[in-house]
Amino acid sequence: MRDASSPPTKVLMVEDNPGDARLVQLLLAEVGGFEITWKQDLREAAEWLREHVPDAVLLDLSLPDSHGVATIDAMRRVAPDLPVIVFTGLNDEAVGVAAVKRGCQDYLVKGQGDGQLIARTITYAVERKAIERERQQAAERMKRVLLQTVKAVSLTLEMRDPYTAGHQRRVAQLAQAIGERMGLDADRLEGLHTGALIHDLGKINVPSDFLSRPGKLSDAAFGVIKSHPNVGAEIVDGVDFPWPIARMIREHHERLDGSGYPAGLRGEEIILEARILAVADVVEAISSHRPYRPSLGLDAALKEIQDRAGTAYDPAVVDACLAVIRDNGNAVFRDDYDLPPVM
Ligand SMILES: [Fe+2]
DSSP states (O other): OOOOOOEEEEEEEEEOOOOHHHHHHHHHHHOOOEEEEEESSHHHHHHHHHHHOOSEEEEEEEEEEEEEEHHHHHHHHHOOTTEEEEEEOOOHHHHHHHHHTTOOOOEEESSSOOHHHHHHHHHHHHHHHHHHHHHHHHHHHHHHHHHHHHHHHHHHHHHHOGGGTTTTHHHHHHHHHHHHHHTHHHHHHHHHHHHHHTHHHGHHHHHHGHOOSSOOOOHHHHHHHHTTHHHHHHHHHHOOOOSSSHHHHTTTTTOOOSSSSOOOBBGGSOHHHHHHHHHOOOOOOOHBBBTTOOOOHHHHHHHHHHBBBBTTTHHHHHHHHHHHHHHHHGGGGTTOOOOOOOO
């Protein structure tokens, strides 16, 4: 299980009964490889944990200053990342099972088993917790890589097309701020932010001079531009995103009254994320400089969404957007805008 050269496993034992504490110390000393710190109540243990990081905690649930499952919750608040093994009396094995359900790694019944069993229980708990941590780190790394990849794709599009330089990033920031204001949960906000970063992906299929040409476009040219929501959605259709990214892209030019494209969807037929994107997109587009015209200003952008709230745009989204702009102004578009942490 362990070789002699490895450092001892550091265990914090929280136990008010000196007899029980001594017995465990003795049994583990016989097995070897453990360094035990003994504290008699929760307050003392919490104080010690401020300065020290053990490998595991052995926790008696009946302490002078805490009792039952409340002891587990208190310990997990103090040391959320440590494996906790609960000590239970002979008659409360059910409490041990409940403890595991509450996130403890394992439980030991007092008076049952020898030093080997206690040692094994601690060692396995430490190993399991380490595996859990590695899994979590791997999942977080995958999420980071996904976001970086989406950002790279977003930048690729913007590099060939001055029209969209920075547009998707700014729309993503505003859309996320609107979504947050509307009370979307963290996972949905993350999806919204991700979808917004590539909402114009389909413009890769549109000749760049169509996008930056001043004045009125021919019907044919406008037809090509109008294909971009479908083209973008088709590109990401094969990507197994954990959010409805393809729908966000496909529906971001749909309008509440059915006047949008490509499908002329109405009202709640349009996914909420796309209704948010529609507002963020138009506010950003009107208030930014374009190669063929100067910025029309934020006021013009807000007037557009207010005038068409309920016809083109979802009024709840418009209200949230107005609140965001009222509180942040242009800062919401800046590079250093402080996005709520979604990753
Ligand atoms: Fe678009």
